[in-house]
């Protein structure tokens with residue numbers, strides 16, 4: 249199975265921040281197929297288009313997935329109305345995920361704001377080989393730090409206003425780590441400006457880098473060609489599709 | 505179990521439901537979810553003479569009960585379609601409507617000619633694209649341009665030719681009559697209605713192309729009206745589409761005069777929409793004791 253569509257039971261719901269919710273969903277066949285970096289496409293009663301949300305946790309034994317999302321508009325507000333015991337209609341798991349390579353000895357995972365959740369399954373996969381850098385606006389926006397720690401990752405926290413952790417952007421600790429060397433790969437998800445900064449540091453230092461992108465989607469599976477992203481391969485420019493070729497891309501191939 | 509089969513221009517469809525061009529790619533992505541032979545037909549992604557890269561994103565915007573798209577006909581070109589995509593689809597026991605488009609009548613004709621000698625069952629000619637020879641107005645917006653492109657493509661192909669009409673016109677029945685006299689074997693309608701959304705926080709249109717095509721449930725009543733008007737203006741068969749999301753909608757469009765029904769944006773909400781619609785149509789017919797879906801085509805009785 250690559251992906252499937254169905255209605256799945258929400259077995260736990262938590263508010264983990266201001267307008268940020270965490271759902272645990274029982275969906276054994278989806279969990280069995282899911283890999284870090286993939287997303288689920290959620291149908292909401294009153295909307296024509298589904299909403300893409302990253303997978304934030306994969307428990308293959310329990311047959312569950314976790315998602316963490318922030319209310320950004322009417323659609324996410326409606327998803328937030330769902331409760332434990334309700335079902336959620338998902339088309340999942342979708343997209344091309346992050347590379348999980350046993351031979352990597354040290355990796356850096358970087359999440360910015362609501363781009364942090366997809367980094368968590370990757371932290372689980374890399375365990376203590378991972379350094380997880382997370383960046384938020386301020387201390388009240390901070391999420392998932394304990395989760396990264398219990399996955400075995402070393403955590404570095406940054407806030408734009410200095411109200412928690414390092415006062416500054418995630419690129420600051422990345423540059424320091426890159427300077428020390430020994431990093432096999434950098435994986436990142438977050439706002440475009442942050443991804444650009446990360447990609448340029450990695451390029452300069454010759455570190456392999458993968459970034460997860462967002463785009464407005466319709467089908468979510470590569471059929472409608474709605475979610476175009478400018479990429480370059482063998483010097484040839486073409487529009488790849490975030491839902492199928494991504495959301496995770498080799499940073500060198502994306503025209504940011 | 506009602507008889508759902510229909511025949512259009514001599515081509516047999518096991519049921520009247522066809523995923524619309526542009527929402528279904530060339531079928532591969534949905535085959536992951538259901539066997540393609542459950543469908544009556546497949547209208548393939550609009551394909552041009554040469555590869556096209558399409559528009560810059562965002563290409564999608566949500567609207568009340570619908571969506572805008574400005575994909576810009578991204579496609580690998582007709583040679584790729586003939587060599588790779590069509591052979592794959594021909595193994596699926598489903599009618600293939602090869603949807604083509606172009607920027608000049610000659611380009612459309614060359615693309616159609618590439619399909620001669622292939623097994624594609626029908627050609628669906630999209631005339632909603634800008635005609636670069638006529639200052640960029642869509643072919644489908646004037647009787648003269650619509651007739652000209654139909655005539656030139658007609659001469660280039662022996663396959664049944666379905667001309668897909670644009671709803672962005674004052675009198676769609678006149679356009680339908682023009683393409684009928686120019687040699688079209690059938691018409692399909694409606695393509696998307698031109699629309700626009702603006703992000704009021706940035707003051708910029710949501711679509712990078714500024715404007716795009718509206719589809720989804722919001723346009724269904726417009727589709728019913730236009731299918732009705734066209735079916736009563738021409739003698740050739742009409743394939744209806746626009747906002748169909750249930751078996752009831754499909755029945756309604758057939759009562760308005762459609763011989764078959766395409767399903768577009770509904771597949772984004774429910775990826776199983778086309779197969780669900782087939783089942784729902786069957787249930788409706790059984791409940792009403794109607795033995796064949798053909799018995800409802802064009803049966804609306806005006807007040």
Ligand SMILES: Cc1cc2nc3c(=O)[nH]c(=O)nc-3n(C[C@H](O)[C@H](O)[C@H](O)COP(=O)(O)OP(=O)(O)OC[C@H]3O[C@@H](n4cnc5c(N)ncnc54)[C@H](O)[C@@H]3O)c2cc1C
Nearest residue numbers: 300301302316317318320321322323324462463464495566
């Ligand atoms: C691959 C992927 C993974 C994502 N993962 C997460 C996640 O884990 N947690 C989380 O909180 N958010 C995530 N997002 C963003 C999330 O999809 C949007 O916040 C959400 O679609 C907004 O919907 P809305 O109805 O609340 O907002 P509205 O602005 O009302 O939505 C209007 C339309 O625009 C689309 N849209 C708006 N913002 C975005 C966006 N940033 N990306 C894509 N489409 C958008 C909506 O889907 C909808 O079709 C992800 C997006 C993508 C593409």
Ligand SMILES: Cc1cc2nc3c(=O)[nH]c(=O)nc-3n(C[C@H](O)[C@H](O)[C@H](O)COP(=O)(O)O)c2cc1C
Nearest residue numbers: 524525526550573630694695719720746747768769
């Ligand atoms: C994303 C998208 C892409 C489309 N691409 C094409 C195309 O390539 N050629 C074409 O003739 N119509 C195209 N259409 C129009 C549909 O085939 C259909 O005519 C229209 O969407 C109305 O039907 P609906 O409301 O069921 O979607 C596209 C529609 C959508 C939503």
Ligand code: FES
Nearest residue numbers: 466468470473491
């Ligand atoms: S959303 Fe349809 S191709 Fe990506």
